[in-house]
Amino acid sequence: MGATGTIDWDKIRADFPLLRRQVHGKPLIYFDSANTGQKPECVIAACDDFYRRHNANVSRAVHQLGSEATEAFEGARRKLAAFLNVRADELVLCSGTTFALNLVAYSWALPRLKASDAILLTRMEHHANIVPWQLIAQRTGATLRVAELRPDGSLDLPALYAAMTPEVKLLAVAHVSNVLGTVNPVAEICRQARARGITTVVDGSQAVPHMPVDIAAIGCDFYAFTGHKLCGPTGTGGLWAKREHLQAMPPFLGGGEMIKEVRFDGTVFNDPPHKFEAGTPNIAGFVGLGAAVDYLSGIGMAAIQAREAALLAHASEELRKIDGLRIFGSAPEKAAVISFAIDGVHSHDLATLLDLEGVAVRSGQHCAHPLLQWLGVGTTCRASLAFYNTHAEVEAFIAALRKVIRLLA
Ligand code: PMP
Numbered sequence: 001m002g003a004t005g006t007i008d009w010d011k012i013r014a015d016f017p018l019l020r021r022q023v024h025g026k027p028l029i030y031f032d033s034a035n036t037g038q039k040p041e042c043v044i045a046a047c048d049d050f051y052r053r054h055n056a057n058v059s060r061a062v063h064q065l066g067s068e069a070t071e072a073f074e075g076a077r078r079k080l081a082a083f084l085n086v087r088a089d090e091l092v093l094c095s096g097t098t099f100a101l102n103l104v105a106y107s108w109a110l111p112r113l114k115a116s117d118a119i120l121l122t123r124m125e126h127h128a129n130i131v132p133w134q135l136i137a138q139r140t141g142a143t144l145r146v147a148e149l150r151p152d153g154s155l156d157l158p159a160l161y162a163a164m165t166p167e168v169k170l171l172a173v174a175h176v177s178n179v180l181g182t183v184n185p186v187a188e189i190c191r192q193a194r195a196r197g198i199t200t201v202v203d204g205s206q207a208v209p210h211m212p213v214d215i216a217a218i219g220c221d222f223y224a225f226t227g228h229k230l231c232g233p234t235g236t237g238g239l240w241a242k243r244e245h246l247q248a249m250p251p252f253l254g255g256g257e258m259i260k261e262v263r264f265d266g267t268v269f270n271d272p273p274h275k276f277e278a279g280t281p282n283i284a285g286f287v288g289l290g291a292a293v294d295y296l297s298g299i300g301m302a303a304i305q306a307r308e309a310a311l312l313a314h315a316s317e318e319l320r321k322i323d324g325l326r327i328f329g330s331a332p333e334k335a336a337v338i339s340f341a342i343d344g345v346h347s348h349d350l351a352t353l354l355d356l357e358g359v360a361v362r363s364g365q366h367c368a369h370p371l372l373q374w375l376g377v378g379t380t381c382r383a384s385l386a387f388y389n390t391h392a393e394v395e396a397f398i399a400a401l402r403k404v405i406r407l408l409a
Pocket of ligand 1: 096237
């Protein structure tokens with residue numbers, strides 16, 4: 001399958017059993033994929049099959065099941081690495097973006113940063129890409145610096161580059177904003193940072209599920225992502241890091257699996273990426289994530305991106321026709337995330353009444369308090385779409401929204 005035109009999207013939607021259910025007696029319209037993605041049958045089946053037929057711990061047992069489990073887990077690592085165009089031995093498997101960013105914070109930043117250093121962030125970061133750096137800043141005395149946005153919700157790139165002064169040792173930036181949908185030009189940003197000797201961390205949570213991502217082409221030092229937004233199980237994700245960093249970084253957590261030899265007078269650590277994978281991992285989860293990657297590759301990430309762009313254009317056009325509705329984020333490069341508010345209506349009321357119509361949207365601050373402060377709103381509603389949504393659902397969502405607005409007026 002290549003172009004969107006040749007893909008039967010209704011058939012693809014039918015792969016997602018949960019999307020067949022009803023809520024409050026209405027067909028479910030799931031517009032909360034930026035929060036977590038739904039899972040196709042093949043992912044659910046892969047987890048089920050693992051527990052039914054192969055369940056054992058990894059890298060510990062010589063018995064048949066142990067080697068099957070290890071092969072399945074390492075196979076998932078190889079699939080993810082190929083999907084993201086990186087080396088498998090540079091891909092640390094972990095519970096998700098939050099863990100991945102904390103790993104960089106504690107293993108890379110904490111031992112290196114000094115009071116005279118600065119960490120550069122952007123206004124649009126998720127709390128997972130703010131709070132770990134704040135904690136490191138408190139421990140090291142380093143300062144946090146924030147790059148601001150343009151009114152359309154895109155990064156003010158000249159201001160960002162001007163903020164890259166010699167004190168800045170680390171830049172942490174989202175690939176795609178979970179509130180505004182803005183797609184940041186991370187390859188160019190990383191090129192600018194690299195030219196100034198700044199280490200780069202990209203939060204890819206909202207990018208990897210929605211577009212082809214080639215980490216090697218981005219040229220960052222670290223790239224974090226989450227599996228549960230990628231049609232995979234919860235508690236899965238990864239951190240890609242340059243080998244030189246993985247070699248130099250001390251382990252974050254100690255325990256089994258991450259060692260070669262333990263004596264009371266000292267421990268020899270395992271090679272990366274295992275050095276950073278203490279304890280029993282979410283084996284079945286990664287088997288499921290491997291199946292998710294196969295599934296998404298079968299459709300093609302470029303086709304998924306084009307499909308979601310069409311859904312975004314449709315929904316945005318209809319939303320713009322509603323009086324008193326404001327959309328936050330209109331950057332030229334935008335993923336299918338639409339944050340909006342309606343004058344005089346609380347987002348929680350809106351989301352609660354939409355839920356009664358079968359429509360699942362998120363309301364609140366979306367783990368991005370500094371961004372919401374900048375937007376000047378307490379909360380927003382967020383409709384986030386995925387390739388398994390339909391144009392008919394967009395129409396039904398708009399009809400439900402108009403009905404709810406009439407009720408609240
Ligand atoms: N960064 C962004 C941009 C996100 O959208 C999210 C999830 N909402 C995270 C980080 C955190 O991901 P997780 O909760 O899977 O660790």
